[in-house]
Amino acid sequence: MRPTQASYPATRFRRNRRTDALRRLTQENVLTVNDLIWPVFVQDGTDTETEIASMPGVVRRSIDRLTRAVAEAAEMGIPAICLFPYTNPALRSETCEEAWNPDNLINRAIRAIKAEVPEIAVMTDVALDPYSSHGQDGLMKDGVVLNDESVEALVRMTLAQADAGADIIGPSDMMDGRIGMMRSALEKADHKTVAIMSYSAKYASSYYGPFRDAVGADATLKGDKKTYQMNPANSDEALRLVHRDLTEGADSVMVKPGMPYLDICRRVKEEFGVPTYAYQVSGEYAMHEAAARNGWLNGEAVMLESLLAFKRAGCDGILTYYAPRVARLLSRGL
Numbered sequence: 001m002r003p004t005q006a007s008y009p010a011t012r013f014r015r016n017r018r019t020d021a022l023r024r025l026t027q028e029n030v031l032t033v034n035d036l037i038w039p040v041f042v043q044d045g046t047d048t049e050t051e052i053a054s055m056p057g058v059v060r061r062s063i064d065r066l067t068r069a070v071a072e073a074a075e076m077g078i079p080a081i082c083l084f085p086y087t088n089p090a091l092r093s094e095t096c097e098e099a100w101n102p103d104n105l106i107n108r109a110i111r112a113i114k115a116e117v118p119e120i121a122v123m124t125d126v127a128l129d130p131y132s133s134h135g136q137d138g139l140m141k142d143g144v145v146l147n148d149e150s151v152e153a154l155v156r157m158t159l160a161q162a163d164a165g166a167d168i169i170g171p172s173d174m175m176d177g178r179i180g181m182m183r184s185a186l187e188k189a190d191h192k193t194v195a196i197m198s199y200s201a202k203y204a205s206s207y208y209g210p211f212r213d214a215v216g217a218d219a220t221l222k223g224d225k226k227t228y229q230m231n232p233a234n235s236d237e238a239l240r241l242v243h244r245d246l247t248e249g250a251d252s253v254m255v256k257p258g259m260p261y262l263d264i265c266r267r268v269k270e271e272f273g274v275p276t277y278a279y280q281v282s283g284e285y286a287m288h289e290a291a292a293r294n295g296w297l298n299g300e301a302v303m304l305e306s307l308l309a310f311k312r313a314g315c316d317g318i319l320t321y322y323a324p325r326v327a328r329l330l331s332r333g334l
């Protein structure tokens, strides 16, 4: 489209901005509760929660408390949550078996939530970092993260989560070939309706720091994830990855992190026109909160502005730790 307008004074852009009513009438994009996926952290225990120092306002909850919080989220109209575990360090190992234990923390949480709050969509995370003694997303040998062996482990993990009742599988590991293997394993196991939202364009980002605190992978992580997560300098590669994942059977795709990668969101949406999501990651949340809590930014205003930006960039939805706060605001009509 080539925007056409007369020259000044026949055109005065301020006419459409003069009042709140006129601004609402000419607004191109809108953020609604239907755009929100709430990432949540789960820990062992009963009736407990633990604050995450680098993510003020975010907590890890025991399953009972989490289920109550998820019920409230559903009540507010939030369509989906995404579960992340804080695995007991004693259960982390080189071989990561806990990841596909049918009774691990995540699978117990899925069952509890689906029993109590069946209407909310439950998304999971598929990667080995909360279960590995080295904090990497795959299995390791001689200092190398193995691809095909890791995919086998991730497929086992996927099936255990589908058995527990997950609605959406979220592979965040960035191994090659995982989507195809997961899709055919799900078909074979008669989990034909389970969706896959692929973390297709996931960058080796420094914005994940606070998340690694939250799942306890920070202390254990040796080295970095640059041999499998994307180089932040790349953009064409993101399109190739999205294409690959779609041909292997992904139902939707994700770009991660969010705000520093809005150009990628726009390119993906324009090129493929598929359901496209962005993850406003822990570091983005931490930046906003740090500034807001210091009184340097208006927290509520930047929260809303940052989320609207994803819609403008073409995203169909956003994974955001702000989901319940935003939902509450939106239900009051802002």
Ligand SMILES: NCc1[nH]cc(CCC(=O)O)c1CC(=O)O
Pocket (backbone or CB within 6 Å): 125, 127, 129, 137, 172, 173, 207, 208, 209, 210, 211, 212, 225, 280, 281, 282, 283
């Ligand atoms: N593979 C695990 C995973 N899934 C989501 C995040 C980050 C989420 C966030 O920072 O909010 C990470 C961390 C990582 O890749 O190291």
